[in-house]
Amino acid sequence: xxxxxxxxxxxxxxxxxxxxxxxxxxxxxxxxxxxxxxxxxxxxxxxxxxxxxxxxxxxxxxxxxxxxxxxxxxxxxxxxxxxxxxxxxxxxxxxxxxxxxxxxxxxxxxxxxxxxxxxxxxxxxxxxxxxxxxxxxxxxxxxxxxxxxxxxxxxxxxxxxxxxxxxxxxxxxxxxxxxxxxxxxxxxxxxxxxxxxxxxxxxxxxxxxxxxxxxxxxxxxxxxxxxxxxxxxxxxxxxxxxxxxxxxxxxxxxxxxxxxxxxxxxxxxxxxxxxxxxxxxxxxxxxxxxxxxxx
Amino acid sequence: xxxxxxxxxxxxxxxxxxxxxxxxxxxxxxxxxxxxxxxxxxxxxxxxxxxxxxxxxxxxxxxxxxxxxxxxxxxxxxxxxxxxxxxxxxxxxxxxxxxxxxxxxxxxxxxxxxxxxxxxxxxxxxxxxxxxxxxxxxxxxxxxxxxxxxxxxxxxxxxxxxxxxxxxxxxxxxxxxxxxxxxxxxxxxxxxxxxxxxxxxxx
Numbered sequence: 487x488x489x490x491x492x493x494x495x496x497x498x499x500x501x502x503x504x505x506x507x508x509x510x511x512x513x514x515x516x517x518x519x520x521x522x523x524x525x526x527x528x529x530x531x532x533x534x535x536x537x538x539x540x541x542x543x544x545x546x547x548x549x550x551x552x553x554x555x556x557x558x559x560x561x562x563x564x565x566x567x568x569x570x571x572x573x574x575x576x577x578x579x580x581x582x583x584x585x586x587x588x589x590x591x592x593x594x595x596x597x598x599x600x601x602x603x604x605x606x607x608x609x610x611x612x613x614x615x616x617x618x619x620x621x622x623x624x625x626x627x628x629x630x631x632x633x634x635x636x637x638x639x640x641x642x643x644x645x646x647x648x649x650x651x652x653x654x655x656x657x658x659x660x661x662x663x664x665x666x667x668x669x670x671x672x673x674x675x676x677x678x679x680x681x682x683x684x685x686x687x688x689x690x691x692x693x694x695x696x697x698x699x700x701x702x703x704x705x706x707x708x709x710x711x712x713x714x715x716x717x718x719x720x721x722x723x724x725x726x727x728x729x730x731x732x733x734x735x736x737x738x739x740x741x742x743x744x745x746x747x748x749x750x751x752x753x754x755x756x757x758x759x760x761x762x763x764x765x766x767x768x769x770x771x772x773x774x775x776x777x778x779x780x781x
Numbered sequence: 782x783x784x785x786x787x788x789x790x791x792x793x794x795x796x797x798x799x800x801x802x803x804x805x806x807x808x809x810x811x812x813x814x815x816x817x818x819x820x821x822x823x824x825x826x827x828x829x830x831x832x833x834x835x836x837x838x839x840x841x842x843x844x845x846x847x848x849x850x851x852x853x854x855x856x857x858x859x860x861x862x863x864x865x866x867x868x869x870x871x872x873x874x875x876x877x878x879x880x881x882x883x884x885x886x887x888x889x890x891x892x893x894x895x896x897x898x899x900x901x902x903x904x905x906x907x908x909x910x911x912x913x914x915x916x917x918x919x920x921x922x923x924x925x926x927x928x929x930x931x932x933x934x935x936x937x938x939x940x941x942x943x944x945x946x947x948x949x950x951x952x953x954x955x956x957x958x959x960x961x962x963x964x965x966x967x968x969x970x971x972x973x974x975x976x977x978x979x980x981x982x983x984x
Binding site for chain 1: 877881884885887888896897899900901903904905906907908909910911912915916917918919920921930934
């Protein structure tokens with residue numbers, strides 16, 4: 487049976503209808519929801535969407551990505567201003583992994599991207615953006631508007647990755663604005679170059695991981711403000727004495743009670759032992775310094 | 782036909798909407814979770830009334846069950862490309878009306894494998910289509926149809942209640958089982974059936 491006639495899909499009872507939805511990829515689900523108010527309402531009634539995570543990407547292009555669990559299709563919408571790319575579809579399949587990409591042409595990229603973001607998050611009943619990846623020097627004139635849009639429509643962002651495309655661009659102001667207005671709850675990656683040593687972006691509390699490769703602006707006072715489980719700093723303005731003091735306080739559990747892993751880059755390991763760890767009991771394991779708690 | 786035993790040799794009588802009866806093996810019937818919940822342990826006193834479905838539909842459904850008796854336990858949906866030649870023939874023989882009836886009956890009987898294969902077939906029909914293309918391959922119900930659907934579902938709920946009552950009646954007659962677990966079983970089945978017939982009437 488090839489189902490040649492139009493199929494009355496909404497006449498199915500709820501359970502089979504939900505089975506049909508489970509067999510659809512996210513593109514199908516979203517396209518189906520856009521047919522009418524009724525299909526949208528039916529689509530929203532499905533109860534299995536928690537397995538999907540949503541990623542919003544603001545790069546040179548604007549993207550919305552919907553990931554399922556293992557063996558499920560990942561679908562990515564890319565908004566493009568290049569008319570020739572509009573409607574293009576690409577599929578990338580491997581053994582247990584399948585990725586579908588659809589390019590959508592628009593002469594009003596931001597607005598259409600916003601509309602799709604709202605629709606997707608409404609359909610999949612997400613109050614949180616699972617991953618937000620933002621290139622801070624892309625769509626600069628719209629950056630504040632985009633951040634306000636995210637703030638207005640979602641409670642929080644689980645993982646936030648901040649980039650910049652051109653190293654010489656100063657994106658501090660937008661980074662500060664984002665950190666001030668978006669609640670980040672798990673991972674924060676600063677993959678852009680902070681220009682100002684007095685960068686006063688608010689570092690969220692209770693993060694799982696904070697990754698600051700360009701952390702030359704982190705001084706002792708800022709270090710004391712950080713409250714995360716995993717902290718990775720590659721540069722800093724903290725003196726040897728301050729590191730020594732900090733590590734002693736950490737061992738004595740006088741500060742950073744949530745911190746379980748600290749990674750820093752020091753110019754020379756032996757120097758670090760000599761200048762920072764000279765009066766701190768420690769042992770060397772695999773060339774790295776690890777905190778050893780002794781009772 | 783009564784039998785509390787679980788031997789695959791046991792046959793059960795099924796009653797269709799036309800009032801006709803035909804027999805189905807216990808092994809085939811056990812693929813129905815609805816049957817398992819209602820009759821497997823306590824047996825059926827007389828024909829099992831699946832009177833919301835016609836004979837042709839029920840025979841088609843149990844044809845599938847009989848065929849898949851010896852297949853390994855169901856472990857989630859299989860890709861359509863992995864379906865056997867027999868499976869493909871089974872689906873290809875059906876017209877659309879029969880296909881919908883089979884889905885409905887399979888849903889009522891809670892035969893996961895058959896429901897899942899049917900549903901994946903529908904999803905496949907929509908694969909790779911944008912919103913405009915989807916409109917061409919599906920029909921959306923009118924207001925009158927929605928009203929009619931609601932009535933049908935109410936009727937189905939009443940039929941489900943009747944089946945549950947039959948199960949309860951049979952349970953009462955079964956002296957070998959303790960009273961409390963049977964009542965719980967019947968209540969669970971009723972709840973399950975009620976859930977199955979939730980409609981979209983609030984939209």
